[in-house]
Amino acid sequence: MIDIIKVSKNFNGHKVLDKLSLKIEKGQTCVIIGRSGCGKSVLLKHIVGILKPDSGKIVIEGQNIPDLNEKELDAVRMKLGMVFQGGALFDSMTVGENVGFGLIEHDHVSRRELLERIEEALCMVDLCGIENLWPAQLSGGMKKRVALARAICIRPEIILYDEPTTGVDPITADSINELIRSLHDKLKVTSIVVTHDMKSAYRVGDKLAMLYQGNIIAEGTPEEIQKAKNPVVHQFINGLAKGPITETIDHYREY
Amino acid sequence: MKNWFLSKKSDIEEALSKFFLDFGRSILGFVYFLGGLANLTGQCFYYMFTPPFNKERIFEQAKRAGYDSLGIVSLVSLFIGFIYALQTAYFMQRIGSEIYIASLVAISLVRELGPVITALVVAGRVGAAITAEMGTMQVTEQIDALETLATNPIRYLVIPRVLALSLMLPLLTLYADVVGIFGSYLICVYKLGISSNMYIHATFDVLFRKDLFTGLVKTVFFGLIIATVSCYEAFNVEGGAEGVGQATTKAVVKTFIMIIAADCFFTALFYFIFP
Ligand SMILES: Nc1ncnc2c1ncn2[C@@H]1O[C@H](COP(=O)(O)OP(=O)(O)O)[C@@H](O)[C@H]1O
Numbered sequence: 001m002i003d004i005i006k007v008s009k010n011f012n013g014h015k016v017l018d019k020l021s022l023k024i025e026k027g028q029t030c031v032i033i034g035r036s037g038c039g040k041s042v043l044l045k046h047i048v049g050i051l052k053p054d055s056g057k058i059v060i061e062g063q064n065i066p067d068l069n070e071k072e073l074d075a076v077r078m079k080l081g082m083v084f085q086g087g088a089l090f091d092s093m094t095v096g097e098n099v100g101f102g103l104i105e106h107d108h109v110s111r112r113e114l115l116e117r118i119e120e121a122l123c124m125v126d127l128c129g130i131e132n133l134w135p136a137q138l139s140g141g142m143k144k145r146v147a148l149a150r151a152i153c154i155r156p157e158i159i160l161y162d163e164p165t166t167g168v169d170p171i172t173a174d175s176i177n178e179l180i181r182s183l184h185d186k187l188k189v190t191s192i193v194v195t196h197d198m199k200s201a202y203r204v205g206d207k208l209a210m211l212y213q214g215n216i217i218a219e220g221t222p223e224e225i226q227k228a229k230n231p232v233v234h235q236f237i238n239g240l241a242k243g244p245i246t247e248t249i250d251h252y253r254e255y
Numbered sequence: 256m257k258n259w260f261l262s263k264k265s266d267i268e269e270a271l272s273k274f275f276l277d278f279g280r281s282i283l284g285f286v287y288f289l290g291g292l293a294n295l296t297g298q299c300f301y302y303m304f305t306p307p308f309n310k311e312r313i314f315e316q317a318k319r320a321g322y323d324s325l326g327i328v329s330l331v332s333l334f335i336g337f338i339y340a341l342q343t344a345y346f347m348q349r350i351g352s353e354i355y356i357a358s359l360v361a362i363s364l365v366r367e368l369g370p371v372i373t374a375l376v377v378a379g380r381v382g383a384a385i386t387a388e389m390g391t392m393q394v395t396e397q398i399d400a401l402e403t404l405a406t407n408p409i410r411y412l413v414i415p416r417v418l419a420l421s422l423m424l425p426l427l428t429l430y431a432d433v434v435g436i437f438g439s440y441l442i443c444v445y446k447l448g449i450s451s452n453m454y455i456h457a458t459f460d461v462l463f464r465k466d467l468f469t470g471l472v473k474t475v476f477f478g479l480i481i482a483t484v485s486c487y488e489a490f491n492v493e494g495g496a497e498g499v500g501q502a503t504t505k506a507v508v509k510t511f512i513m514i515i516a517a518d519c520f521f522t523a524l525f526y527f528i529f530p
């Protein structure tokens with residue numbers, strides 16, 4: 001279970017997260033929606049402990065992430081997989097070395113087992129047999145799937161996805177959604193998916209939460225969110241150009 | 256009339272205050288940079304002495320920093336040898352003491368020119384590459400990805416580079432000294448007519464162990480400076496490709512300044528403690 005309690009974060013006086021609270025149950029897939037630049041990636045980086053909050057707690061399985069020392073944090077991270085927005089594949093390594101990175105560095109498995117685990121992770125994302133290619137030889141969608149393979153290769157209990165379907169074609173997007181769904185069903189992983197792609201949000205989410213101005217302004221099942229009265233949520237999920245979100249921006253612009 | 260005068264004065268005032276503000280800001284910025292660098296160096300020392308160590312990655316970096324730099328170091332130090340011999344000859348011939356050319360060249364090369372020129376060449380060739388490579392890793396979130404895979408970026412990326420540069424720079428310097436002296440030998444023996452035997456004797460007679468020692472000790476620190484400054488700038492890249500370019504420039508400029516300053520410090524130090 002992941003429990004985010006009143007987390008605040010400033011960057012040079014610019015408030016990105018403002019006493020944000022969110023709870024994600026074990027085995028649940030929580031989709032966080034919100035506009036570009038509203039702090040979705042920042043929130044994910046707090047969960048993995050790359051960024052430290054100015055105040056507040058992030059509790060994973062009873063441990064408060066900002067309080068952990070390096071060793072304890074690494075132990076938590078080995079149970080956690082993160083898929084970055086642009087893939088973040090190491091371009092000095094082959095696809096196979098990328099996918100097996102966590103195992104090579106930490107779990108001292110035999111060479112045979114390592115190769116099997118890499119192959120297994122790659123096949124799970126429908127990319128069997130590309131171990132020896134380099135990241136530069138892959139398309140954007142393939143990079144995202146290899147990044148996902150790297151995250152699942154360590155067999156995590158929690159997977160964080162940063163915009164997994166952004167910038168890939170609709171067919172690849174659908175196969176990524178399917179994959180997130182099947183990881184949830186088969187491996188019972190807890191997932192947090194950050195996205196602004198509503199189609200994907202409805203497909204994969206058990207629970208949707210909308211991030212707006214540093215806070216979660218609405219959360220609930222996809223049906224509940226669809227019926228939400230909140231005009232901000234209404235504007236966002238229906239993708240309308242006119243509404244309270246754009247009005248506040250215009251409001252800022254005037255002054 | 257009065258108005259014109261006032262506005263003129265305030266223009267000057269404005270320019271002056273802008274100048275001093277900018278000046279103050281860049282000094283503050285540099286102090287801030289030194290603080291961050293000290294922090295990074297401290298962490299490096301911590302990780303350097305706590306296992307696990309990765310020999311393979313150190314060797315790989317040592318090859319890139321050392322072996323791959325042999326070509327340019329050879330070329331530069333050979334030319335420095337030529338130039339230095341000719342420049343010294345110009346004056347020595349005037350006072351009729353050509354015999355001292357060899358001694359002077361040997362001492363200057365081993366104590367000063369070899370270490371500094373090698374460090375600057377390596378800073379431009381290897382340091383810039385470190386900032387560009389790691390800066391790109393920073394903007395493409397590869398460094399964050401390392402952390403989420405429970406791998407400390409300082410241990411994984413910085414330590415091999417620090418160790419490789421601090422070990423390879425003294426060796427490269429030693430090599431540069433030899434090549435530089437050889438260059439000067441060529442000029443003296445084949446152009447100035449000094450006998451080969453005399454040249455070799457003059458060289459080894461003046462060189463003490465302490466000259467070699469003081470020359471090489473400081474290059475260990477130059478290597479440390481090149482590696483830490485380059486890595487520090489890479490970690491602090493902001494923005495995309497443009498940010499990486501700016502960081503690379505900053506890293507090279509700051510490394511140059513710090514190498515020259517450190518050299519000044521060490522020269523003074525050795526001058527006073529080993530007179
Ligand atoms: N390391 C950082 N330093 C300063 N500002 C940052 C940093 N990371 C993110 N921000 C700012 O935080 C805001 C949210 O960014 P981000 O979480 O990347 O948005 P998104 O929701 O599109 O993922 C942006 O305004 C960005 O400028």
Ligand SMILES: [Mg+2]
Nearest residue numbers: 040041085162
């Ligand atoms: Mg983002």
